[in-house]
Amino acid sequence: MNIxxxxxxxxxxxxxxDDDRVIETTVGEAPLSYTHGQNEILQGLEAGLEGMRLGAAKVITVKPADAYGEIHPEGFFEVQRDRVPTEAQRIGIKLETTAPDGRVxxxxxxxxxxxxxxxDLNHPLAGRTLRFDVRVVDIQRGERQLVTGGMRGRETEA
Structure with a gap:
């Protein structure tokens, strides 16, 4: 069975x-489940999984354009240091604030x-090439959608 x-x-x-540093894994935990072709996961990962067989494993390299995008210079902005709590004044700390348009x-x-x-408002992985070591652990065929048609109410595949 292929995806x-x-x-x-x-x-x-x-x-x-790129430096071989592991940033996330599901090994030893629950696997990632998604519906193929519904844009529920990164575009580059989904494309790399297309056609894989149940039990198959491979390395899928995903370029920034097919992952979290490139780094956008307009995503950087400066704030006065006294507006950021002292304990949050460390590189890499994620903050929560309200944009001028009211969005959080x-x-x-x-x-x-x-x-x-x-x-920096860019995603932390923007501009990064990601390497996914993947193994397909389950494939369940999508359910056929049935519609009622005709005078007798027979079912036909949509």
Whole structure:
């Protein structure tokens, strides 16, 4: 059985960066389950899983454009240092704040300068190539959608 559109797929994975550092894994935990072809996971990962067989394993390399995108310079902004709590003045800390349009946003501390802190609204993995070590642990065929048609109410496949 190979993965195709509409299938409920479960995969075990480990995500590594270019330097081989592991940033996330499901090994020894519950696998990731998703519906193939429904854009529920990263585009590059889904494309790499297409057609894989049950039990198969491989390495899927996902470029930034098919993962969390490139780093956008407009995602960086400066705030006065005294506006950020002292305990949060560490590079990599995720903050919660309200944007000028009223949306709640979650920037990361990217840089600390004398009077300002540079915050980054880009995803922490933006601009990074990701390597997924994946193994397909389950494939369930998507359910056929049935519609009623005709005078006798017979079922036909949609």
């Amino acid at each position: 195709s559109k509409g299938d409920l797929v479960s995969v075990e994975y480990t995500i590594r960066l 946003v979650f920037p990361y501390v990217a840089e600390i300068r004398t009077n300002v802190i540079v915050l």
